[in-house]
Amino acid sequence: VQLQASGGGMVQAGGSLRLSCEASGRTFRSYAMGWFRQGPGMEREFVAATTWSGSSTYYADSVKGRFTISRDPAKNTVYLEMNSLEPEDTAVYHCAAGFGTAQAMAVMSPDFWGQGTQVTVSS
Numbered sequence: 001v002q003l004q005a006s007g008g009g010m011v012q013a014g015g016s017l018r019l020s021c022e023a024s025g026r027t028f029r030s031y032a033m034g035w036f037r038q039g040p041g042m043e044r045e046f047v048a049a050t051t052w053s054g055s056s057t058y059y060a061d062s063v064k065g066r067f068t069i070s071r072d073p074a075k076n077t078v079y080l081e082m083n084s085l086e087p088e089d090t091a092v093y094h095c096a097a098g099f100g101t102a103q104a105m106a107v108m109s110p111d112f113w114g115q116g117t118q119v120t121v122s123s
Contacts (some may be wrong), residue, residue, distance in 0.1 A: 001025035003114025005095045010120040011085055019080040021095030021114055028036035028052050032098050033078040034105040035073060038116075047093070048080060049102040058102040063089075085121045092116035 007019040019035065032047030048069040050057045057069055068081040078095060094117075096110035 001097075001112050003095045003097060003112055005093065005114045005117045006026050008093060008117030008119045009123065013123050014120055015084055015085050015118060015121070016081070016083045017085065018082070019093055019095075019117060019119075021078045021079070021080075023076045023097065028076070028097055030099060031111070032102045032105045033069075033098055034098070034102070034110065035069065035078075035080045035093055036096055036110075037089075037093045037119075039088075039091040042091070044094075046106040049098075049105040050078065051102050056102045059107055060106070082119070085119075087121045087123045090119060090121050092118050 002024045004022045011017055029052050032049050032051050036044050036045040037047050037048040046060050046095040048059045050069045054071055066084045070077045095114040098105045098110035
């Protein structure tokens with residue numbers, strides 16, 4: 001199983017970035033796909049998740065209304081559109097896959113992790 005994240009970079013506060021996570025190695029139709037992040041000196045935290053069908057999504061309160069998670073099953077790819085970025089969003093972002101619901105991913109450790117992609121937001 002591979003989860004390949006990309007799309008990180010450096011942006012000014014108020015800017016936007018889109019992260020991508022391409023999944024391979026198995027079928028993910030029964031899995032929720034999500035994003036976590038770990039800022040400098042911080043513990044890893046849940047950001048957003050979606051079922052593979054896209055029928056259900058779930059967000060951390062800190063990103064609700066600014067971030068949007070989506071997926072393209074034909075490309076086996078999950079996206080995280082990040083708008084109105086703040087310096088507090090600076091972190092390494094990891095994509096992950098977990099068996100179950102999107103909401104469950106917020107409280108349960110995912111089954112699979114991808115490598116991280118750095119997002120840096122300057123003030």
